[in-house]
Structures are given as C-alpha cells and as structure tokens.
Amino acid sequence: GAVVSQHPSWVICKSGTSVKIECRSLDFQATTMFWYRQFPKQSLMLMATSNEGSKATYEQGVEKDKFLINHASLTLSTLTVTSAHPEDSSFYICSAITNEQFFGPGTRLTVL
Amino acid sequence: DAKTTQPTSMDCAEGRAANLPCNHSTISGNEYVYWYRQIHSQGPQYIIHGLKNNETNEMASLIITEDRKSSTLILPHATLRDTAVYYCIVSGYGGSQGNLIFGKGTKLSVKP
Numbered sequence: 001g002a003v004v005s006q007h008p009s010w011v012i013c014k015s016g017t018s019v020k021i022e023c024r025s026l027d028f029q030a031t032t033m034f035w036y037r038q039f040p041k042q043s044l045m046l047m048a049t050s051n052e053g054s055k056a057t058y059e060q061g062v063e064k065d066k067f068l069i070n071h072a073s074l075t076l077s078t079l080t081v082t083s084a085h086p087e088d089s090s091f092y093i094c095s096a097i098t099n100e101q102f103f104g105p106g107t108r109l110t111v112l
Numbered sequence: 113d114a115k116t117t118q119p120t121s122m123d124c125a126e127g128r129a130a131n132l133p134c135n136h137s138t139i140s141g142n143e144y145v146y147w148y149r150q151i152h153s154q155g156p157q158y159i160i161h162g163l164k165n166n167e168t169n170e171m172a173s174l175i176i177t178e179d180r181k182s183s184t185l186i187l188p189h190a191t192l193r194d195t196a197v198y199y200c201i202v203s204g205y206g207g208s209q210g211n212l213i214f215g216k217g218t219k220l221s222v223k224p
Contacts, residue, residue, distance in 0.1 A: 004155075034211050043199075044156065044214040093155045101212060103148075103155035
C-alpha cells in the first residue's frame with residue numbers, strides 16, 4: 001500500500017510553546033489529507049480536512065486558531081499546535097488519500 | 113455515514129481463524145464496508161473493503177451478507193502480531209474521498 005510518514009514520531013514540549021507536525025505522502029500525491037486525534041483508550045476523532053492550496057475544514061469543537069493546518073504541496077501537510085497545554089497531549093495521526101485512505105504512524109505529543 | 117456495531121473484545125488462539133463480526137443495519141446502497149486495524153501506538157492499517165461481494169486479499173477475507181446489514185472479517189490463520197483493535201467502518205464515496213468515522217472497534221487478542 002501507499003506510504004504516509006509523520007515527523008516527529010514523538011515530541012515533548014513545555015506548556016505555552018508551539019509544535020509543528022509534518023505529514024508526508026511518500027509515493028503518491030494527495031490533494032486531501034486528514035488530521036485525527038486519539039486520546040488514551042479512545043478511538044480516533046477527526047480534527048480537520050486539509051486540502052492542497054486552500055483553507056482547511058475543521059470539525060465542530062476544534063479551534064482553527066489553535067490547530068493551524070497548512071497543505072502547501074501535494075505531498076505535505078503540517079499541523080501546528082499553538083500555545084500547547086497539557087490537555088493537548090494526545091496521539092495525532094494524519095491520513096492521505098490515493099485509491100484508498102492510508103494513515104501515517106502517528107505523532108505522540110506530550111505537553112508538560 | 114451509517115453506524116456500525118462491533119463486539120468490544122474477542123480472543124483467538126494462534127493459528128486458528130479469527131472471525132470478527134460487524135453489524136451495519138442502516139447501511140445505504142452506495143456505502144462501502146471498510147476494515148482497518150490499529151496495533152498499539154501505531155496509525156491504523158488498511159485491511160480490506162467491499163461493497164456487496166465477498167472480497168479476499170493477502171491479509172483477510174470479507175464476507176458481506178446478502179442484505180448488506182452485517183459483515184465478517186476473517187483472518188484465516190491468526191498470529192500474535194494480529195493482536196490489535198479492528199475497526200469496521202461504513203463509508204460513502206468508497207472511502208477514497210471522505211473522512212472515516214471510527215467507532216470503538218473490537219480488541220482482538222491472539223493467544224499462544
């Protein structure tokens with residue numbers, strides 16, 4: 001299947017700082033990528049839909065000014081968690097669409 | 113998108129077939145049945161999908177009932193590495209255009 005990568009795989013930061021997570025489609029171009037969040041022992045929850053060259057579409061309850069999404073190329077989408085707080089600690093997963101939807105390995109964010 | 117119902121957990125002996133059921137009684141005519149799995153602390157992995165015919169690939173088989181209200185994912189010879197949470201998802205657009213809505217899934221434990 002197609003390969004989607006994320007960087008970093010894990011990050012620890014201090015409260016109030018910003019963290020950028022990259023999502024790349026390695027062997028295909030993706031006009032649409034999705035960002036999910038998963039808290040411990042819970043299922044994945046969609047945060048936003050990232051479209052290349054246009055503004056992201058956010059799910060209800062997700063603050064667009066806090067979770068900045070940029071999809072500047074057909075192989076890269078970035079999620080920036082601004083002014084991160086401990087409650088933002090979670091497992092962030094992206095996915096990209098080719099013939100099917102493929103997921104990245106996830107990024108574990110811990111905010112101290 | 114239609115909702116799915118899966119058992120919370122299942123056990124399977126190593127080497128035996130694992131049969132994971134899923135109910136999707138409100139599925140509509142253009143919705144596909146998708147199966148993904150998530151091994152601990154990793155991103156979801158695509159397994160298989162189908163519309164109305166049974167499907168088989170190198171990972172698993174998917175049996176969809178004639179009325180399409182339920183399906184079964186079959187792992188023919190389960191190994192310890194198949195221990196994961198398995199998600200049955202019903203999605204329009206064939207899953208290739210829309211976001212996937214994850215339920216709680218079935219936690220499959222393969223035991224030696």
